[in-house]
Amino acid sequence: MSTEILELYPNPGRQHALQGLYLDQMPPDDGARDPFIYSNYISSLDGRIALPAAGRQTGQVPPEIGNDRDWRLFQELAAQADLLITSGRYFRQTEVQEEQAELPVGSAPEFADLREWRIQRGMSPQPDIAIFSASLDIPIPAIRRQADRNVYIITGANADDSRLTRLVSGSHARAIHCGSGDHVDASLLRPRLAELGCRNVYAIAGPAVLHTLIAGDALDRLYLTTAHCVLGGTAFNTFVRGPQLKPARRMPLRAMYLDPLAPEGTGQTMAVYGC
Numbered sequence: 645m646s647t648e649i650l651e652l653y654p655n656p657g658r659q660h661a662l663q664g665l666y667l668d669q670m671p672p673d674d675g676a677r678d679p680f681i682y683s684n685y686i687s688s689l690d691g692r693i694a695l696p697a698a699g700r701q702t703g704q705v706p707p708e709i710g711n712d713r714d715w716r717l718f719q720e721l722a723a724q725a726d727l728l729i730t731s732g733r734y735f736r737q738t739e740v741q742e743e744q745a746e747l748p749v750g751s752a753p754e755f756a757d758l759r760e761w762r763i764q765r766g767m768s769p770q771p772d773i774a775i776f777s778a779s780l781d782i783p784i785p786a787i788r789r790q791a792d793r794n795v796y797i798i799t800g801a802n803a804d805d806s807r808l809t810r811l812v813s814g815s816h817a818r819a820i821h822c823g824s825g826d827h828v829d830a831s832l833l834r835p836r837l838a839e840l841g842c843r844n845v846y847a848i849a850g851p852a853v854l855h856t857l858i859a860g861d862a863l864d865r866l867y868l869t870t871a872h873c874v875l876g877g878t879a880f881n882t883f884v885r886g887p888q889l890k891p892a893r894r895m896p897l898r899a900m901y902l903d904p905l906a907p908e909g910t911g912q913t914m915a916v917y918g919c
């Protein structure tokens with residue numbers, strides 16, 4: 645089976661192996677640059693990133709679009725991160741076994757090279773975790789299960805103090821205030837991340853967190869895989885949810901690739917936008 649990916653832009657016709665395509669992607673780091681913040685989604689042609697699923701309280705990535713080849717690239721992006729941004733929602737999902745996957749970098753044998761990649765570069769074995777939450781409804785056992793990583797709960801200064809105290813005293817998580825309301829104001833995020841020593845930050849949460857980042861000018865790059873199929877459905881998520889962005893966030897194309905092998909029989913394009 646060919647593992648080759650066809651580059652469409654900027655060098656049309658070049659072939660790449662899937663493995664390694666998204667490694668060594670981060671901008672050069674002289675130690676003085678701002679934290680670099682990036683995110684990644686897989687979408688259908690009609691813009692669905694999640695649909696309801698029988699027996700689940702929350703939506704999920706539709707199985708028609710989710711695939712191992714895109715998942716490999718997701719893991720490569722995670723391997724380069726010091727910190728993952730996730731949400732209170734993800735941690736609640738883990739308590740009812742509804743999360744779609746463990747937090748990366750995955751423990752499966754096929755990602756051993758990525759775990760090794762981190763060690764060779766003197767990085768911690770796993771990226772740390774930032775949980776965006778306004779409700780602070782985060783199950784303490786779910787935080788404790790991440791004992792091998794630093795965990796930061798990022799919230800607004802007006803969020804419920806007693807809940808925050810309970811979370812911090814009941815786990816190894818640290819609290820970080822970012823914004824004056826109860827929600828995170830991402831226009832203040834970069835200096836907070838810099839204080840933590842973060843260089844590369846990967847947002848793996850959903851559309852409300854991505855909206856927060858874009859609205860606060862705290863998204864540098866978007867990796868977007870488009871699976872070549874149409875799903876329909878009326879209750880769905882796109883990759884951004886929130887008030888209209890004014891002005892619109894412009895994200896010029898950096899690169900685009902064609903993967904003919906997945907989803908089977910149709911393929912997918914992988915685009916990289918931003919800086």
Ligand SMILES: NC(=O)c1ccc[n+]([C@@H]2O[C@H](COP(=O)([O-])OP(=O)(O)OC[C@H]3O[C@@H](n4cnc5c(N)ncnc54)[C@H](OP(=O)(O)O)[C@@H]3O)[C@@H](O)[C@H]2O)c1
Nearest residue numbers: 685686693694703731732776777778779828850851852853
């Ligand atoms: N196809 C893909 O590539 C892809 C990728 C990611 C997610 N998804 C899917 O997208 C769906 C929706 O994901 P989701 O609901 O987990 O993501 P989400 O909409 O980004 O996250 C929601 C939670 O994030 C917290 N949050 C968001 N903005 C915040 C802010 N400004 N300040 C503080 N907290 C904030 C809130 O937590 P609290 O409620 O604790 O306050 C909120 O409930 C899921 O079905 C997921 O599977 C798909």
